[in-house]
Amino acid sequence: MAFSSLVLAVSQLLLGQWQFYKMIYQGQEMPPRDSNLVLQYTFEESGVSRLKWSYKNDSKFHCERIGQFSFDESNFYDKVTWVNPDNSVQCGSDPDMQLGRISQVPYSIVEGDLFTKIPLNGEVIYYVWKRIE
Amino acid sequence: MKKFSIASFVVLAAFAAKANALPDLPVDEPTKVERVMSVTNVFVSSRMDRDDASVFISGQFPNSCYQWSRATVNELEEDKSAQNMHVLRAYANVSQGMCLQVITPFTREVSIGALGDGQHTIRVLNGDGTYQQLIVDIR
Numbered sequence: 001m002a003f004s005s006l007v008l009a010v011s012q013l014l015l016g017q018w019q020f021y022k023m024i025y026q027g028q029e030m031p032p033r034d035s036n037l038v039l040q041y042t043f044e045e046s047g048v049s050r051l052k053w054s055y056k057n058d059s060k061f062h063c064e065r066i067g068q069f070s071f072d073e074s075n076f077y078d079k080v081t082w083v084n085p086d087n088s089v090q091c092g093s094d095p096d097m098q099l100g101r102i103s104q105v106p107y108s109i110v111e112g113d114l115f116t117k118i119p120l121n122g123e124v125i126y127y128v129w130k131r132i133e
Numbered sequence: 134m135k136k137f138s139i140a141s142f143v144v145l146a147a148f149a150a151k152a153n154a155l156p157d158l159p160v161d162e163p164t165k166v167e168r169v170m171s172v173t174n175v176f177v178s179s180r181m182d183r184d185d186a187s188v189f190i191s192g193q194f195p196n197s198c199y200q201w202s203r204a205t206v207n208e209l210e211e212d213k214s215a216q217n218m219h220v221l222r223a224y225a226n227v228s229q230g231m232c233l234q235v236i237t238p239f240t241r242e243v244s245i246g247a248l249g250d251g252q253h254t255i256r257v258l259n260g261d262g263t264y265q266q267l268i269v270d271i272r
Contacts, residue, residue, distance in 0.1 A: 075163070095196065095232050104163035105230050119163075119228045120197045121237055 013109045014071060017042045018129035024115075025125045041114075041129060043069060049078050051096060063091035065099075071107075078103050163230035167202055169260035170194075170223040170239075175267045178242060183271050186248045190223055190257055190265075191240040198232035199225045204243040219245050221257045 020039035023030050032039070039053040052064035064084040070077050079102045083091075091097040106117040114129040176189040190204065202224040207213050212220035221243055245255065248271045255267040 093195070094234055095198065103230050106163065116231060118197060118231045118233055119200065120233060120235070122200055125197075125233070127231070 014076065014107070014114070015043050015045055017132050018114050019132045020127055021130050022128045023125055024128065025120070026123070040132070043076075051078075052084075061088045061090075063087050063094065063097050065097050074108070075104050075106050078105065163228045165226040165228050167224050168227050169258065170199075170225045171259040171261065171263075172223055172257045172265055175255065175257050175265045177267065177269060181269065183248050183250065186245045186253075186269075186271075187242050188221075188245065188255055188267065189240055189242050190221065191238065192223070194225060194237040194239060196232040197235045197237070198228040198230065199237070200228070201239055201241065202226045204241060206243065206245055215254075217249075217251055217253045219253060219255045221245075221255065223257070 018041045020032060020037070020041075023032065034055065036056040036058070037053060038056060040051070042050040044050075047068055047070065049067040049069040050064070051067070052062065054062040062084075064087060065080050066082040067078040067080045069079075080097070080099050083097055083099050087097065095101050096103065108115045112131060114131070116127045116129070118125050118127055170192055172190045172192045174189075174191045176191075178187040178189055181187065194200070204221055204223045207220055208222060209220075212218070223241070223243075248269075250271055253269050253271060255269065257265045257267075259265070
């Protein structure tokens, strides 16, 4: 009962729209590599997730997909169920934009920010997202 | 100036403390799947001799979810069908999590072992059915 309450609490924390705004690599905080990048992840109460990114200085470029997500206390699992057919051609090379792809992402919510853990050449980089909605 | 230095130190220390306050993320890593990697080049090693032959293979990991796993020589029975044929495969572990679009080159030395005299074919299989091949004469 206590565990399910905890999971429920975590899910409510995860729900909403998040925007990537910094990363942590080798203990150092860094801004996004491209300051024009707008990378957003949305988790809806219905279990639908939406991942999209674009660039402020390039109105033609955008990648977007929808998924079905579930989670436990430490990972969320996201299966891509729809990829925007109007996506830029380059999006297709990204596994996160490929139909049917299932990803398992370790996450944590600390002081209101969403931390996601991403492998990088045997090391780890944390993407940090702030809630925007 | 000194005031500025102390203030700078305090700011830096605060920044460092914040940066080091990483969340307690799970120890469990995302599931990994092993895949045969495509190799773009095969080079003869300077150590190529009949007692301990090896080659260098190189290629690129297409994103950050790929990590070097291992290389095999004549792993399958079918690889041993021809004499003096050495079939190599390079494997990467692919994490099933979020990936960064970072192309990372890799180069590894792969030991083939002892080679007898004669012409040897070293074939590195890619994941898509193509291969790179090198023919060496051992005398």
